[in-house]
Amino acid sequence: MLSIARLTKHYGDNLLFDLRDFKLDAARAYVLTGMNGAGKSTLLRVLAGLAPADAEGVHFAGEPVKLAPYPAALRRDIVYVHQHPVMFSTSVAGNIGYGLKARGMVRAEASKLVEEAMHWAGVQHLRGSQPATLSGGEKQRVALARAKVLHPRLLLLDEPTASLDGEAREQVLSLIPSLTQSGSTVVMACHDRDLINLPDVRRLKLRDGQLEEK
């Protein structure tokens, strides 16, 4: 689904990573592990077009593309979710429908998809709530719904269970497998053992600027 012959990222003179033959298959889940500062979040941000990097031989869905300037096709098909997702100053339903509105989808169709996404994330009771009233776990679920509703080919999740505990963490964990079932490739940067040990998840480790499959 995504292949990059070579992807390098520098901070000044320092090399953060130099990845060769980086490949992601369609409808698969990957966990990306590594020490703090190894470049996990940066790699996700590069793939999302939020950080620059040097890339050679990039193919997405079989088509050759460039990462800079970031093409509209990738912007449409790749969605990135922050470690601590930020909500817009609108209702939960408005937040989930944000990307659909940005794509110019008609209101009736968007409402139907938003309703489905809220049901999937178990946040339908929060539909009219303002983001300021949400807990961390609720925000994370709303953020996942906001991403899933766009049916991205590639979903990039930065530490989706970080700073969550108890029931909130379990609820988020339970949503992850269904993302790949709906056809998305999911890459999660994480330290969470339960995420790393999810079934049918490929494990990638960033170490010393190289990517290892475990």
Add this chain to the structure above:
Amino acid sequence: MGLADAVRGAFGLLFDGDPVLWRIVWISVSTSVLGLLIATPFAIAGGYAIAMTQFRGRRVVIWLVQAALSLPTVLIGLLLYMMLSRHGPMGGLQWLFSQPGIVAGQVVIALPVLLAFTLAAVQAADPRLAETAIAHGASTWRVMSTLLYEVRFGVMAAIISGFGRVISEVGCAMMVGGNIAGETRTITTAIALETSKGEFAQGIALGVVLVTIALAMNGAMMVLQGDAHAARGRG
């Protein structure tokens, strides 16, 4: 005239609907609002662009904008006077000693205030907001409208501050407007003139109007700040 008589006379002018006094208030408010309306879109777009774009000389631009905040309005008036005078580059417009000239001055005075406040508001916004909008497929314009909506309280504070600055300035309105009765006489230029003539009643009445406007502006700012705190909530 004693102070008590002047104050009594001032409130008499205010409550009797003195046409000269209210004409002055109207000229002040209308030129200030018009100047602000013209300056606001440019300043907001400029403040947003400077905050969101990395370019060579950006720090110099920010430095100049912030320095322009402390420019004396009389200096702005002098520059505009030279531009608008008969032999100046904009002399053909014939705006000197006219309301359009005052409005042009208000635009120049309001721009740096609006620009600096908008720039500060956008810079203070959580960078994840713009990234989230981009990562969910928003166009450049939608990212801009989203972010400006998120910092709307800061932008509104910018507009209120800009209005406060233009309605209370005297130097530029005096030089460019010429303080012509019924045409370009504003609250501040009228106060200066009446005081110099020893006619305190109208000056005090106009001062009361100006203080009332200032109180209303600050009240609006406090309401906005309260709304901003409420919007932030525990998130």
